[in-house]
Amino acid sequence: MLSRSIxxxxxxxxxxxxxxxxxxxxxxxxxxxxxxxxxxxSYVNCGTVASSPYSRFFGxxxxxxxxxWFALMLGLxxxxxxxxxxxxxxxxxxxxxxxxxxVELIHxxxxxxxxxxxxxxxxxxxxxxxxxx
Numbered sequence: 001m002l003s004r005s006i007x008x009x010x011x012x013x014x015x016x017x018x019x020x021x022x023x024x025x026x027x028x029x030x031x032x033x034x035x036x037x038x039x040x041x042s043y044v045n046c047g048t049v050a051s052s053p054y055s056r057f058f059g060x061x062x063x064x065x066x067x068x069w070f071a072l073m074l075g076l077x078x079x080x081x082x083x084x085x086x087x088x089x090x091x092x093x094x095x096x097x098x099x100x101x102x103v104e105l106i107h108x109x110x111x112x113x114x115x116x117x118x119x120x121x122x123x124x125x126x127x128x129x130x131x132x133x
Contacts, residue, residue: 010077010126013119017070020116024063028055038111048108054101062098066116069094073123085131088124095120 026032028050038046049055055062069091076084095117102109 006126006129007077010123011074013123013126014070014074014077017116017119017123018067018074020112020119021063021067021070024050024110024112024116025061025067028061028063040111043108044111045108046110046112049102049106049110049113052106052108054106062113065094069120070116081130084127088120088127091120092124 027046031051038044039048042048057065069087072087073084073091076087098113099117102113
């Protein structure tokens with residue numbers, strides 16, 4: 001049986017991911033990233049990332065995919081923790097793609113996106129702890 005603190009930590013990480021992804025979705029859909037305080041310089045620039053052609057994956061804003069993923073992870077954690085390994089692996093592979101895209105193709109990073117990526121990676125600690133693979 002998992003300790004209460006592990007459950008609380010995973011749920012909090014999921015909720016923070018949902019909040020971040022919701023904010024990113026709003027900014028992406030309203031195209032307001034170009035004026036935000038996230039645009040620190042030419043490399044740390046959310047506007048550059050959000051307005052790039054890579055901000056959509058097969059026409060779907062990446063932020064919406066992140067929002068759906070964090071919600072899925074939270075839902076699965078509440079229902080059957082052991083199966084979270086499968087969407088986590090897919091999510092981490094996608095995070096790898098997104099990091100590559102930001103660094104190598106866009107030549108800019110988004111602080112909010114990077115924070116969501118880190119949260120997804122940290123969630124893996126808990127997912128691996130409950131996985132029976």
